[in-house]
Amino acid sequence: MSGPRPVVLSGPSGAGKSTLLKRLMKEYEGVFGFSVSHTTRNPRPGEEDGKDYHFVTRESMQEGIDKGEFIENAEFSGNMYGTSKSSIEDVQAQNLICILDVDIQGVQNIKKTDLNPIYISIQPPSMEILEKRLRDRQTETEDSLQKRLEAARIDMELSKEPGVFDIVIINDDLEEAYEKLKSVLIEEIQKVQDAKK
Numbered sequence: 001m002s003g004p005r006p007v008v009l010s011g012p013s014g015a016g017k018s019t020l021l022k023r024l025m026k027e028y029e030g031v032f033g034f035s036v037s038h039t040t041r042n043p044r045p046g047e048e049d050g051k052d053y054h055f056v057t058r059e060s061m062q063e064g065i066d067k068g069e070f071i072e073n074a075e076f077s078g079n080m081y082g083t084s085k086s087s088i089e090d091v092q093a094q095n096l097i098c099i100l101d102v103d104i105q106g107v108q109n110i111k112k113t114d115l116n117p118i119y120i121s122i123q124p125p126s127m128e129i130l131e132k133r134l135r136d137r138q139t140e141t142e143d144s145l146q147k148r149l150e151a152a153r154i155d156m157e158l159s160k161e162p163g164v165f166d167i168v169i170i171n172d173d174l175e176e177a178y179e180k181l182k183s184v185l186i187e188e189i190q191k192v193q194d195a196k197k
């Protein structure tokens, strides 16, 4: 795989990954490309098939995994999620910085591949604030909310291990977190912009 270095964004559900990512992709249009994952979870209002996720059945996802079409896959909060090889290749073919939004299992499995991304963890200021953000988002049932909080505890523990992430950004104030994210990526952004000139 060639092109600019990919970026892995990880961190607990509700930490603010999508919010930061959408803003980044909007400010730097034509620089980043999102790796569209597959998932067996239901689409939320406003989510588009093929843009936010490829929404698939367990059977078809398993079939793809068995055929070797995925670089990684994981079970999260009762659903399957995975990154297909083609989702990354589609972005890299356009010479864009490929952004992956994956959970901590995804991070661990991508480390076993030759993708060589920049690993960024987005963390909430506290469990209490995370819970409030997830509740206010109004996307989860009580059951899926509890599963996400449990996964968040594990994520927050594992993310403290030295060497797992290149950088950990605490998303307390959104503006500050966004500026930090940009500063980490500015070199790669400039390389892509220069290549376009």
Ligand SMILES: Nc1nc2c(ncn2[C@@H]2O[C@H](COP(=O)(O)OP(=O)(O)O)[C@@H](O)[C@H]2O)c(=O)[nH]1
Pocket (backbone or CB within 6 Å): 010, 011, 012, 013, 014, 018, 037, 038, 041, 072, 073, 074, 076, 081, 082, 083, 101, 102, 103, 104, 105, 106, 107
């Ligand atoms: N391993 C892996 N995790 C993924 C993938 N796509 C999304 N995730 C993670 O799955 C978790 C749940 O995602 P989602 O259902 O969209 O909920 P949200 O993160 O709360 O918006 C998040 O931690 C995502 O980072 C993937 O392709 N692989």
Ligand SMILES: Nc1ncnc2c1ncn2[C@@H]1O[C@H](COP(=O)(O)OP(=O)(O)O)[C@@H](O)[C@H]1O
Pocket (backbone or CB within 6 Å): 011, 012, 013, 014, 015, 016, 017, 018, 019, 020, 133, 134, 136, 137, 171, 172, 173, 174, 175, 177
């Ligand atoms: N810094 C912040 N301060 C307050 N609310 C935030 C902040 N960052 C994100 N949010 C809100 O928290 C919720 C979870 O953010 P989201 O981007 O969906 O997280 P993730 O993609 O990591 O699951 C959303 O409703 C979002 O608007």
